Amino acid sequence: MDATRKAVAMVALAEYQALQKVVLHLHNTEEKLQEEYDTRRRRAVISAVLLSRQQIILKSGTEWEIMLDMDDNTFARHFRIRRTRFEQLLRLLQEGGLHSEHSHGLPPLPVPKKVLMFLWYMANQNSFREISDKCNASQSATHRAILQVLTIMSGIGTNFVSWPRG
Structure with missing residues (x-):
């Protein structure tokens, strides 16, 4: 393999690795967004249940x-x-x-x-x-x-x- 083909192969490999990093980052970001969505949804459901029972839950800083x-x-x-x-x-x-x-x-x-x-x-x-x-x-x-x-x-x-x- 001559030097130009080696250089092209190296550049292609580097681009492929960079693309893999981007895909992995997007996948991780998507998982984090899904976790945040699930957490907020769970909190909303808990709040709705507590409000439907008309209970007051005392938390720190409550007047x-x-x-x-x-x-x-x-x-x-x-x-x-x-x-x-x-x-x-x-x-x-x-x-x-x-x-x-x-x-x-x-x-x-x-x-x-x-x-x-x-x-x-x-x-x-x-x-x-x-x-x-x-x-x-x-x-x-x-x-x-x-x-x-x-x-x-x-x-x-x-x-x-x-x-x-x-």
């Missing part, structure tokens, strides 16, 4: 006011307490001395938010970090609020919690 707007069944499912009982508890805790207070120049945590954080802590197995993320508060403020509510609850608990006898 705590949304928790107060839940329907009774969803509220009870998340906090293990009925809304009417929550309002009674809120009143009792306020009478027991729970109030909003300023700390280090930050805006105070509202009393209902403190009670909701306490109930979430008692009803779920979340850490202070997870609760603070969910309620948009610092970890120290979350810890302080839960401790305040727990301290008052230990004093008025017999009026609110009924323990089994015998």
Whole structure:
């Protein structure tokens, strides 16, 4: 084989390899697009199912006011307490001395938010970090609020919690 034919064969081989790379890249891109499509489709179906059940799923960064707007069944499912009982508890805790207070120049945590954080802590197995993320508060403020509510609850608990006898 003479030099020109060798050069032409080398160029043809290089072009063939480049074409194979392009085809492989397009195939991989197509697979990625299909995976992304499947993921989005799956999310859309899950969202549709959840919305059809009218359930509120709490995620990080959820504004705590949304928790107060839940329907009774969803509220009870998340906090293990009925809304009417929550309002009674809120009143009792306020009478027991729970109030909003300023700390280090930050805006105070509202009393209902403190009670909701306490109930979430008692009803779920979340850490202070997870609760603070969910309620948009610092970890120290979350810890302080839960401790305040727990301290008052230990004093008025017999009026609110009924323990089994015998």
